[in-house]
Amino acid sequence: MPTAKFVVADPKNGKCYQIEADNTPLVGKKIGEIFDGKIIGLEGYKLQIRGGTDSSGFPMRPDIHGSRKVRVLLSAPPGFKPRKKGERRRKTVRGNTIASDIVQINVKVVEYGEKTIPELLGLEGGSEEQ
Template identity: 55%
Template sequence: MVYKVVVSDADVTYQLELDDKDAKVVNGLKIGEEFNGGVLGLKGYKLKITGGSDKNGFPMKEDIDGTRRFKSLVSEGTGFKPTKKGLRRRKTVRGNTIADDISQINVKVSERGEQTLAEIFAEPEEEQEE
């Protein structure tokens, strides 16, 4: 399974893809856990999982254990933003554990490495021919 990983650092975000061979590192991790950023090519970085969504777009919710989908009555928070006070809806959400059904993982930087993210993600400049 290929995961899209969205790395957030302060007000800047970067998107990466995690291949099948490296996906084994994050499989089974839960929201709130940390892993080594070297898997993504971010040497020296520690990344904390903050959420994600599955292949059908349902968001992961921190307080639901496991990998299953669950219809939950929510009044605010993940998956629902009420427009009026007291409004509640039954929404489908995904559990807090990363499995093969997850397509996007949201992470934030908890420990920085030697290089900045801007340097790592900078596109190589093409040489100009004269």
């Protein structure tokens, strides 16, 4: 059972939470899709996939289809941050589809449940991660 780190961004308070969970139910989903938070233990929440990283550290890009690794000429993030105006560089990046070798998945809360995220994760003392 492949596990992944889910980095859950909460736009209301600007905090992020790390959750380790099974990513098998999300295999085949793409960046921008919304899924039920019950999959990772956030009952009542709806989460949107915003990106991720594979086991080698290559970032996912929303404009590359599939789950393959490709070398593309980039001029903007994600995957490359230009230092000068007009700079471009060939970099290896992942496609926009989640595969079993994606180890970090970045998600954003789009619909809230009854309980707060720290309550659901057992972080009542306010020791949020990241």
